[in-house]
Amino acid sequence: MLRxxxxxxxxxxxxDADADGxxxxxxxxxxxxxxxxxxxxGFWPVLKNIDFLTLWGGxxxxxxxxxxxxxxxxxxxxxxxxxxxxxxxxxxxAVMIAFTVPAVLFGSLAGVxxxxxxxxxxxxxxxxxxxxxxxxxxxxxxxxxxxxxxxDLPLGFCILLLVTFLVSTLTQFFAPAEQAVIPxxxxxxxxxxxxxxxxxxxxxxxxxxxxxxxxxxxxxxxxMEPFDNGSGVGKEILVGLSYGLAGIILLAVxxxxxxxxxxxxxxxxxxxxxxxxxxxxxxxxxxxxxxxVVLFSVFAALAVLAVRLAEIMPALKSSQFGFLLAAAGVGxxxxxxxxxxxxxxxSRRWLSLGGSLGIALSLVGLAGTxxxxxxxxxxxxxxxLCAAIVGIPMQTTIQEKTPEAMRGKVFGLQNNLVNIxxxxxxxxxxxxxxxxxxxxxxxxxxxxxxIGGVLTWYWHSKSAGNxxxxxxxxAFDNNGRS
Numbered sequence: 001m002l003r004x005x006x007x008x009x010x011x012x013x014x015x016d017a018d019a020d021g022x023x024x025x026x027x028x029x030x031x032x033x034x035x036x037x038x039x040x041x042g043f044w045p046v047l048k049n050i051d052f053l054t055l056w057g058g059x060x061x062x063x064x065x066x067x068x069x070x071x072x073x074x075x076x077x078x079x080x081x082x083x084x085x086x087x088x089x090x091x092x093x094a095v096m097i098a099f100t101v102p103a104v105l106f107g108s109l110a111g112v113x114x115x116x117x118x119x120x121x122x123x124x125x126x127x128x129x130x131x132x133x134x135x136x137x138x139x140x141x142x143x144x145x146x147x148x149x150x151x152d153l154p155l156g157f158c159i160l161l162l163v164t165f166l167v168s169t170l171t172q173f174f175a176p177a178e179q180a181v182i183p184x185x186x187x188x189x190x191x192x193x194x195x196x197x198x199x200x201x202x203x204x205x206x207x208x209x210x211x212x213x214x215x216x217x218x219x220x221x222x223x224m225e226p227f228d229n230g231s232g233v234g235k236e237i238l239v240g241l242s243y244g245l246a247g248i249i250l251l252a253v254x255x256x257x258x259x260x261x262x263x264x265x266x267x268x269x270x271x272x273x274x275x276x277x278x279x280x281x282x283x284x285x286x287x288x289x290x291x292x293v294v295l296f297s298v299f300a301a302l303a304v305l306a307v308r309l310a311e312i313m314p315a316l317k318s319s320q321f322g323f324l325l326a327a328a329g330v331g332x333x334x335x336x337x338x339x340x341x342x343x344x345x346x347s348r349r350w351l352s353l354g355g356s357l358g359i360a361l362s363l364v365g366l367a368g369t370x371x372x373x374x375x376x377x378x379x380x381x382x383x384x385l386c387a388a389i390v391g392i393p394m395q396t397t398i399q400e401k402t403p404e405a406m407r408g409k410v411f412g413l414q415n416n417l418v419n420i421x422x423x424x425x426x427x428x429x430x431x432x433x434x435x436x437x438x439x440x441x442x443x444x445x446x447x448x449x450x451i452g453g454v455l456t457w458y459w460h461s462k463s464a465g466n467x468x469x470x471x472x473x474x475a476f477d478n479n480g481r482s
Contacts, residue, residue: 043340046193051185051254058250059178059201062127065242066171067209068216069134070099072235073164075217079232080141081157091157096423098161102168103419110172111412112271114180115405120253122177126170127247133163135240138233172419176411183399183407184255189344195396196340200332200388208329211322275409278402285401287456288394289414291352294452295391297421298359298445301429302328302383308438309366315373327377331384338385339392348393349460356453358386363446367439390453 046052077091114122140163144156186194217235224234279286303325310321343351362383369375402410432441 043193043196043337045190046186046197046340049186049190049194052182052194054249054252055178055181055185056197056201058123058127058246058253059198060205060246061242061249062174062178062246063202063205064209065130065134065239065246067205068213068242069164069167069239070095071209071213072134072217072239073160075214075235076137076141076160077157081154093427094157094161095164096426098164099168100420100423102165102172103416103423106169106172107416107419108272108275108409108412111176111275111408111410111415113408114173114176114412115271115408117177119177119181119184120250120255122173123181123250123253124247126174126177127243127250130167130170130174131240131243131247133167133240134236134243137163138231138236168419172412172415175415175419176408179395179399179411179414180404180407181253181255183404185253188400191399192343192392192396193340195399196336196343196388196392199391199395200336204329204332208325211325271409272413275406275413278406278410279413282401283459283462285398285410287459288352288397289417290452291356291390291394291456292414293417293421294356294449295359295387296418297425298363298383298449299328299387300422301425301441301445302380304426304429305433305438305441308433309370309376312370312438313373313376314371324376324380327380328384328387331381331386332388333384334381335385335388336392339388343393348397349457351393352390352460353453353457355386355389356449356457359383359390360446360450360453362386363442363449367442367446370438370442 073095074088074092077088077095081091082088137160140159141156144154144159147155149155150158182194182198183191217238220234220238221232222234224237228234279289306321306324310316310324316323339351362379365379366376366383369379398410398414399407429441432444436444
């Protein structure tokens with residue numbers, strides 16, 4: 001089931017790039033569906049690639065559905081389970097745990113199987129199944145109204161937790177397949193530009209999903225009101241259709257044929273150990289993943305802290321925190337455009353260091369401007385720009401440095417860590433702000449980002465230096481033999 005297609009017999013040499021963008025040459029599989037490799041750089045070659053645009057379109061709907069799903073859960077809890085005068089935080093925490101546990105349990109495991117399954121089928125089926133689960137949720141909650149309780153919890157809420165667990169489990173398979181298929185539709189020399197669009201969409205979905213989720217769900221309920229007698233199922237239909245539309249769009253993707261894999265069943269724990277061993281050997285890939293984990297942690301924390309920032313800012317109401325998050329989205333769009341157009345000419349480890357220090361300075365600056373709207377908007381925009389400068393080159397480095405047979409394992413581990421990084425700060429940032437205050441939390445985040453950026457830059461530079469030394473020694477040996 002879900003066997004990989006046979007390997008493409010056609011090989012052609014194409015330029016390769018190391019972590020700093022230097023070119024080397026080695027054979028890679030050709031793809032009849034990819035546009036011919038033009039000499040130009042930037043976004044144009046990627047935007048002409050119909051398969052990448054299709055993949056990107058599917059990602060937009062899937063990522064937004066993921067983030068709006070959490071807003072949907074809060075809306076369902078508030079309307080069906082929260083008692084008057086009761087705090088909603090306990091209910092929400094249970095949902096967050098149900099959403100996070102699969103990332104811890106299955107993130108790495110899913111990557112092992114994704115390496116052995118056809119990536120396109122994984123992308124399509126995981127979206128269609130998630131859409132089906134969400135659309136079925138109102139029926140399941142209605143049927144379980146009179147079924148009693150399990151302990152202190154209504155049975156309907158237990159069903160809500162189960163559906164959340166299943167949706168998150170399917171996401172663990174979707175994410176590594178999504179990352180592994182990008183090099184199958186984009187030529188290697190255009191990966192940086194492709195990731196400029198792809199990574200920015202991923203980061204922007206964290207912000208946009210939380211900022212516009214509630215208004216979108218309200219509009220969906222309003223539109224469905226003439227058909228459902230005001231039952232409020234429009235919210236579930238919107239999220240479910242978003243997943244379903246992503247699956248339908250991804251049916252049109254035509255990735256190049258993947259390498260054939262061995263027939264035996266996967267050796268799960270051995271394969272996970274192989275992925276960990278690869279990361280242990282590849283300092284550049286390891287440091288890139290650490291950078292992305294730190295980056296997503298900051299953005300998840302910002303999604304929470306922006307509410308408090310808007311609350312204490314005289315020029316805004318707490319409900320207008322979306323303006324602050326939108327500024328980060330504008331910055332990411334600017335950063336993505338700059339990296340996609342000019343990033344091929346710059347060293348990636350220096351881009352990462354500069355972006356990390358820029359994020360750190362932005363966070364430190366926010367600690368002193370919590371009462372001022374325009375300086376805060378400027379700093380948040382700068383933070384978004386620097387986030388793109390960090391995230392895009394690092395994701396490209398992971399894709400370039402990871403062999404095709406290892407991509408599912410490595411991206412599974414990455415997805416495992418990123419999901420935790422997206423979930424835990426949603427709780428920890430709020431608690432830290434309560435005890436330490438907003439300014440101190442911003443200062444602490446800035447310090448952590450600066451330390452992480454310098455350390456990963458050092459590891460990255462040391463690894464690149466070692467590879468250069470080995471290459472020079474190999475060239476010397478070859479010349480000596482000749």
